[in-house]
Amino acid sequence: MTTVSDIAPPAGGLSRIRWMDMAPFIALALVIVLGALLNPNFLSATNIANVVTRSAFIAIIAVGATFVISSGCLDLSVGSMMAFVTGLMILTMNKLAPTLGSNAIFVGAGLGLIVGALCGLVNGLIVTLGRIEPFIVTLGTMGIFRALITWMSNGGSIPMERSLREPYRPVYFGDLFGVPIPVVITALVVLAGAFILYRTKYGRRCIAVGSNAEVARFSGVSVTRIRTLTFVIQGLCVGIAAICYIPRLGAATPTTGQLWELQVITAVVIGGTALRGGKARIWGTIAGALILEIIANLMVLSNMVSEYLVAAVQGVIIILAMLAHRFIR
């Protein structure tokens, strides 16, 4: 008469939540299996190292985005900010190279972090003090940063001094005990991010603010401060990503970091963080960044589709991955 099966699994809230938390990793595993099936080279050490290393940029920025999003905001300016920070860093390093030699890199890196944090601060203050939708604010600053890099490069490109290339190169191409440096940096950023988010007061309050800002406010949490800080963290992450990025391409152009904001947000959401805030899955975010990078890699490795349709296939795979979430649940 009645479907007993439906009552049977005494699936308490707990185990259900656990499964959902696993979803991004399961999706990652699926994509990897797909990759291995499509092209045997996919699992080669070099390819895996390449993919993981280059996912570092999106992953690092996405760690910051996890903060912003879990506190109930959104930052669309990260891609342009990245270009702007990169441009400023290269200009500074080029200027200092004649006097400081390769030490200019350190100054440049420090500057990158500071400028990143400041850019984030500006975003954060406009959003919180101006009480404007973050979507609009960061869309505005996205245009602003993009215009600034275009202006700085006169519409062309800002290449790094030749003399700095060799000393700076290992930051992207080097490795530490066999682990590529960007991966090491990503790991540090994620660990720091996870610690802050899950183990500190600040992280706790971030999620509370995203879950219910009113409750947070009357609990004595300064919503303004928390949210502003998430933007600063986002800016710092952009700075760190810029530090790893420069040795790879050695130049900043007006198209640097274009559309990264969408990739970053996609990584965060695939990872299980809710766009409405109140939920942060920083490890999931990393899985999300890897999934995106692997899908792009597969598009290159496989020859199934017309080059014109690559974006379509990527779109389909992402939607399927999210649908898989639902069925896993």
Added chain:
Amino acid sequence: MTTVSDIAPPAGGLSRIRWMDMAPFIALALVIVLGALLNPNFLSATNIANVVTRSAFIAIIAVGATFVISSGCLDLSVGSMMAFVTGLMILTMNKLAPTLGSNAIFVGAGLGLIVGALCGLVNGLIVTLGRIEPFIVTLGTMGIFRALITWMSNGGSIPMERSLREPYRPVYFGDLFGVPIPVVITALVVLAGAFILYRTKYGRRCIAVGSNAEVARFSGVSVTRIRTLTFVIQGLCVGIAAICYIPRLGAATPTTGQLWELQVITAVVIGGTALRGGKARIWGTIAGALILEIIANLMVLSNMVSEYLVAAVQGVIIILAMLAHRFIR
């Protein structure tokens, strides 16, 4: 010992709401005044007609977006969908032109509406039945539609038959009692949109769903149906915009409608609709679309800034316009 600041504006709930509703129109007026000050040509009949006419596309699509957003969703795919619909329409019209002559335009237009509605339906069903963040779904379909138009055009452009250009031309360049046809169409779309949103059961339910989906569900409102339909309406609006768009340049290319989604969302938000849903300001949306187009126009008409910095100034003006909202309040 009361904080007087909180009492000072004796703005009752009512009058305060009224003022806020006026904000986009006040911002529009400010932008117009700014324009008139910067360049006397700004107020010339031709310029005003140009600006208003070409804002039609964003305005029409943004009417649909007002539905989607007020019901608590988001559609990033509109720009690509526009390109895809345009491409399909032109291909169809070209194929039919030899047999049907200029009647092919009507068939093409009908097809545009149907395909637009279907594209919207796909978005809507994936969002509602798949229960995936609309952001991700429509980012995915954005890639898909964009890839399809690129593939259909082989990366080049899909021009309309010469023979159809003349009969179709008036739909963009013609006028009705001196009012450009696209403006007439926009007015009809807005009136219809405002009617549906404010005067029908469906519109009421849309806002209820955006305001609190759970309450709507408990009140017997099918959240799935309502939200799916908003996407269909969005698709229809894209179809209508495509109909006005084709005669302008007579071609679809892979760049058609690029980044329109951001403009559309910006117009909606500037207009006073809340991104989190539950609030729809369809007339404000139109003001928002006009503001965006006027700002772009002013960037060209004034000689203030380097071409590299145009995007920056636009960003700043948009943020300032939103800040003005706050102070008006």
Added chain:
Amino acid sequence: MTLRADLQGLTPAPLSAARAAAPAEPGAPPPALRAEGIGKSYGAITVLSDVTLDIRPGEVHAIIGENGAGKSTLMKLLSGHVLPTEGRLLQGVREVAFPDAAAAERAGVVLVHQEILLAADLTVAENLFLGRELTRGVSVDDRAMNRRTAEVLASIGAKCGPRDRVGSLPLAQRQLVQIARALLEPRRVVIFDEPTAVLAGDEVTALLDVVRGLRARGVAVLYISHRLDEVEALADRITVLRDGRMIGTWETAQLSQRDMAEKMVGRALGHLYPAKRGAASAAPLLEIEEISVDHGAVLASLVVRPGEVLGIGGMIGSGRTELFEGLLGLRPAQGGPIRFDGRALPRRSVSAWQAAGLVYLTEDRKDRGLLLEEPLAANLTLQALDHLNPGPVLAPRREAEWLAKAIEEYDIRVRSPLLRAGQLSGGNQQKLLLAKVMLTDPRVIIIDEPTRGIDIGNKSQIYGFIDRLVRAGKAVVVISSELPELVGLSDRVLVMRAGRLVAELSGDEITEKSVIYAATSGAAARGGAAAQARENHTAAQAGTGQGAV
């Protein structure tokens, strides 16, 4: 003025009249918090004015008044949630201003809201310690916080755990979490705004003990409730508000429950409950055969007949809400068949039920009942849109009429019909919710906690209203955790326990005792044998039922 004088003539003069300017009389301990001439206006709308009130250490001070009288507003003024537009606050002899709730909490004044205000995504412990997390070094000390949370929860008899996510808890548990939050740290003034509205049975008892414990420790307690028996049992002094003004403060001993009620409403009150109609024998309108709801009711069969009030009793968490939400298609459920008026329903959904003539009024008005951001008219007509408007088009002018009619019929106290639903007082929201579902013109009305947060005068109106419906041949199902209400209103009572219907009571069998007995011990009263047998029959397949008792 004359009215007030009249009423004051009936009973002892108040200790302090609204205009009392002098601080507490000499000899009394200095007040923990004192409001002088405090008031609040929203623009042109004055919702509270000129209230002067002492709250002394070691007393329970009850605030009573009709729905919309301004009780919650007063509490929010005292606790920094809302800034006053007139008057001042004193702690001891020092004037204080609480710019926000956090400042009030730092000064030892905390409010337990009438509506649940918690971060749904966080765990119970995280909510309790939000803004004052315990740390070890830079790291949060979850172990300590969970431990402390468990203690506080245990002390107030809450059944949830510190690691449960608040969003997944039933309403009553969430309310207990709110209370736990307020009690986490030592306070000087604790304000409870209708804490027991969503509680029942043991939980109420436990809470009252907690309040007494606070008093014994010298804490000043402000306590709002529409349950006058509670007020009488608990309060030392009582302040009555009416229409945003203070009527006066009395010692509890000076007032009977009837005095309280009459001071609240400003007129004499009749009987609370209408006369019963007796068991109905007409052919059933609604027949449910064995449906089971995921994680809720295991198996339930019941019939509802026209012309009767069917009460559903049980402990909180016994699955009553789940059962009916499952019936309505609001949560996954299996089984059937379900017949309405002899016909099987094609589809289990709120709109299908509504078209057939059955509506369900939720217990959770804030998250499931009303659109707090929307105007009253939009809320009122939301559910009945199809019923009221034959075509797809709305009729704005008629909406205004419907609203005016509902305001009158249900005595919704609004200072302006243009307010948003969230700006109504709690009780008036409940009345609006009732008006909303009634607008669909249903034949069977399932009301989950019909008088949650409703004042005594309005309660009697609502009971009268239910009576009229039933006498007009409709059927009303009342799910209530308030035993007197269940007993006073129902012609027949079904009792649920651990997700199962365990007893059916009718006529004289319906007493508070028999309901409690069936709800807790399981041995069914007479008439419950069938249910009992069914329970035994299904227990084996279904495993242990969910829900705590």
Added chain:
Amino acid sequence: QDKRIIAVSIPAATHGWTGGVVYHAEQAEKEIEAAFPHIDIVVKTSPSATAQVSALEDLSAGQKLDALVILPFTSEELTGPVEQVKAKGTFIAVVDRGLTDPAVQDLYVAGDNIAVGANTAKWMAEKLGGEGKVVVLRGIPTVIDDERIQGFTEVMKDTKVEILDIQYANWNQDEAFKLMQDYLAKYPHIDAVWANDDDMLLGVLEAVKQSGRSEIKYALGGNGMKDVVKMVMEENAMTPISTPYPPSMIKSAIYMVAGQFNGQAPMRGSFKLDAPLITPQNAEQFWYPDSPF
């Protein structure tokens, strides 16, 4: 099993010209693979410089590439990565934009974007009699765009032709249409318009047509898009010339590279495509009706 692999890395089809590049690359792939079964051509498009670097890594990670034909997004950013591919013994052919270290490229098929701008400017200045007012529409901030503008402005500097305005229109017909409308509103007198790409020219022409303004003598583009070549062939008064910048250069490069796997000696060195004007007289040579571009 010695299939020779030629990898082709080009930008994704984000606007008309790159669309043409993709088209011609895929054409070359089809034709060559059909003719020479032992040659495998792998065409990969990338939407950004970063993605192009990734694609190079991916292409060379699991297999030995015999040759790489690349149209780099930018010179600076791609030089290092291409160098790494070369280090594995791959023959490198670079198209359009040279790498910053010319030693890396075995074969260089160079377009000359500066000449595109300069030749147009020379023609225009001459026709305008060395004086007049022109407006310019530029594309997306990239090197190609920058070089064309550079070539144009440099030539105009030495004449009395005044450049009234230069603004971005993102190589997009719509934006060019709007921008031209605005130019027309802003400047009461314009003698000539230059859009640095034919896609944009189409938008410009539509706006001019709508305005009914008659003082505009010339509206020129660049790239040799087929619609514009057609106009030149038809001796259109406003657009009597265009400047070729054929996306088919990628196809030529692929063919030149493929030759060496087919018994011919590898072709090395630099081949510079100049930018001769397309005029009604020679337009026939630039007319490819089947190309999508």
